[in-house]
Amino acid sequence: MIGIFDSGYGGLTVLKPVMEVLPDYDYVYLGDNARYPYGSNSDENIKVFCEQAVEYLFSRGVTLIIFACNTASSVALRHIQQKYNKDGKKVLGVLIPAAEEAAKGKKIGVVGTKATIRANNYEVEVKKLNPEAKVYSKACPLLVPFIEEGWHAKPEAKSILKKYLRSLKSANIDSLILGCTHYPIMARDFKRYMGKKVRIVESGDVTAVKLKDYLKRHPEIEKQLSREGTRTFLTTDDSNKFKEFAEQQLKMKIKLPEKVVITPTL
């Protein structure tokens, strides 16, 4: 099974394109809604939350986990990979695929939560691939609350977005990484303000394409993945609320998600 892990609902924007590109596999989505959002937490806590999620997904028979959450990918992925990438098990993130795609540009903007921008890993990864690139980062902490509230089409949301993007616009960037799973919902506004010349990189889309390629190059991982086309949803908060939100996002009916407790018994 392929596990998709997110701090809440955001990772559904990654699950959707991944299921479209690779429909045959079995997927388990875990949303840690009880502790959402991770973005305002300390790095230390985020690492602990991610360890608990990974161990829980492995205990459910998952062998390959995608960290759909940008905050988790930026802050904890390297730590998690060092600890858990062994015995045929694998944890991947959305950061590298997006950085690879963006690194084709010269002046690259990155937007994300405070924790994602503070971790600075997009810049590090882009520069590994393209040392000449200039990277401009901007935390946009109010966008997620507006989107969660369904108020992202209001003039106040667009005005806030412009304030956030002003410095990236002045820097004349050619590419912009939407480094948060919520932001694709405002993709049109990002495009409108940044202009047609700026290439927008959405993690979900590039992760799906790169994952397909990854599985071709790693048959030892691929052969472990079951392929019955099942989709299982797990949440640490209310099942009904999750079902409603997920069906709206994925535009498909799903079985009632299972409410799970991922905090370990110490």
Added chain:
Amino acid sequence: MIGIFDSGYGGLTVLKPVMEVLPDYDYVYLGDNARYPYGSNSDENIKVFCEQAVEYLFSRGVTLIIFACNTASSVALRHIQQKYNKDGKKVLGVLIPAAEEAAKGKKIGVVGTKATIRANNYEVEVKKLNPEAKVYSKACPLLVPFIEEGWHAKPEAKSILKKYLRSLKSANIDSLILGCTHYPIMARDFKRYMGKKVRIVESGDVTAVKLKDYLKRHPEIEKQLSREGTRTFLTTDDSNKFKEFAEQQLKMKIKLPEKVVITPTL
């Protein structure tokens, strides 16, 4: 010791007036910053989080706990009181003091998080005291993110506030309960938009006055409280971040808060 419990920093706006009115007692403040905010969680989770916090504070020698968090008070307080108010221990909230004060009016507005407004307990308590009163409630979910971000003085925050308050303004309310510990930070904006005739009820201030009165009427509780004037701060997330924020809010120096884990070993 008196325990002040909040989902994060918000309860500092309650601790401050309480310490001013009753300076001699020993206080322990617990902020569950790791799982902040509670407002978007399900009632079931909020109850579990509150139980864990209460048991933790009792284990640290606290005998009287004030739920400073409006969400916790609205959703979980009755449940917590039924379970834990015994053996000389007591849990109180900010809801009743604010409802008592507001119930002097005739047309009463309540603003708070989604969970607080959904729980509808302000309306229930106000109507117990004043059955003739009309109560108008409005959830204002974007105010906390703006305040946390320090962007509450921006025009977008004020514009959002006006949208939230429009229905209360049309209803010609005479009193308004600020049913969230963050909102006093925008008290001036609430006052400006609602006009001078509307009495603004802030939970912190009324809780401090009512607590003093409560301790006079309940010597069996009061005599258990130690009075050495100590202040202890506990957080479930980063200690340094908490210290910085708390010192700014309380306008006093504090010892480095202790990072604690309140999730029980099941």
